[in-house]
């Protein structure tokens with residue numbers, strides 16, 4: 001079995017120690033960080049999503065897999081992030097209120113940083129008020145909103161409305177994403193941008209800040 005398969009299997013098994021060991025081993029064998037992420041860790045967490053959706057496994061198993069995925073990402077994080085000190089813009093990124101999913105959001109933060117954007121990670125379950133306070137404190141050009149549940153997608157729209165009410169909407173561009181989110185949804189709620197994945201978030205953000 002290939003090392004990348006062993007990594008995805010370790011995530012599926014929720015085996016944190018094996019995941020971390022295998023990721024380190026892959027790095028030592030010159031497998032690139034993006035291959036480890038896309039062809040190892042992501043394959044595992046996607047399989048977990050399929051099994052969870054089909055009712056074959058339950059939340060505790062998903063949590064263990066998420067922990068293995070997160071710890072695996074931690075090992076390759078420094079290779080995905082840019083090491084250059086120059087930043088071309090600033091963003092705040094968080095998962096909206098009511099939503100605890102943060103793996104994808106963390107990857108978005110990593111990839112935006114690798115595009116030389118200074119990103120403040122607001123965490124998960126972030127209220128509209130916290131986003132507004134973040135805008136006032138950090139003065140970002142971009143606000144990234146993640147939502148993984150069809151129920152919390154609505155909160156992305158609520159945050160945009162709250163930014164309008166607070167008078168800060170025109171200071172930022174709002175970029176949205178998350179598994180159930182589409183360009184059509186972005187248009188509907190008046191977001192400025194949508195990206196399907198972390199790489200797309202980085203490309204969109206860099207294109208915007210360098211156009212200023």
Ligand code: B12
Nearest residue numbers: 049053100101102103104144146149150177178179197198
């Ligand atoms: C891991 C996981 C959990 C973990 C989360 C742990 C953590 N720390 O994140 C736990 C166990 C806590 C969990 C809980 C729940 N979960 Co859950 N979970 C998942 C799972 C298996 C994987 C999500 C994930 O991390 N994917 C990997 C990452 C890398 O992908 P991603 O998040 O999609 O992110 C990428 C893109 O979407 C995009 N992106 C993400 N954010 C952003 C933001 C911006 C700005 C941009 C541009 C792009 C972007 O870029 C990312 C990287 O490429 C998914 C299944 C799935 N396939 O999505 C279900 C899933 C999302 N969960 C689901 C459900 C139902 C729940 C619960 C309600 C279950 C329950 N009954 O309690 C709870 C809700 C808790 C809450 N209030 O949030 C459903 C949602 C159904 C729906 N359509 O609403 C899913 C789809 C499972 C399923 N098939 O039914 N879950």
